[in-house]
Amino acid sequence: MKIIADTGKCVGAGQCVLTESELFDQSEEDGTVIVLNDTPEGELVEKARQAVHICPSQALSLAE
Template structure:
């Protein structure tokens, strides 16, 4: 599985970072998502799914 982030769609709400700071961060310039680990394993897979579902702008997706 791979996390895909569309920074052009991201509104910088930060829900992904709050869900799992090991996977996501935010740009200091504009607040858009930065993926720290785009191929999570183990329990981080569940957190990635949660972050995708919580993203208000639907800027995150998962590729199997």
């Protein structure tokens, strides 16, 4: 699985970071998502799915 982030869609809500700070951070410049680990394993896979699901701008997606 790979996390894909579309920073053009990201509104900087930070829900992904609140879901799992090991996977996501935010840019200090504009607040857009930064993916820290784009190939999560183990329990982080479920956290990645949760982040994709709650992203208000649908800027995150997963590729299997």
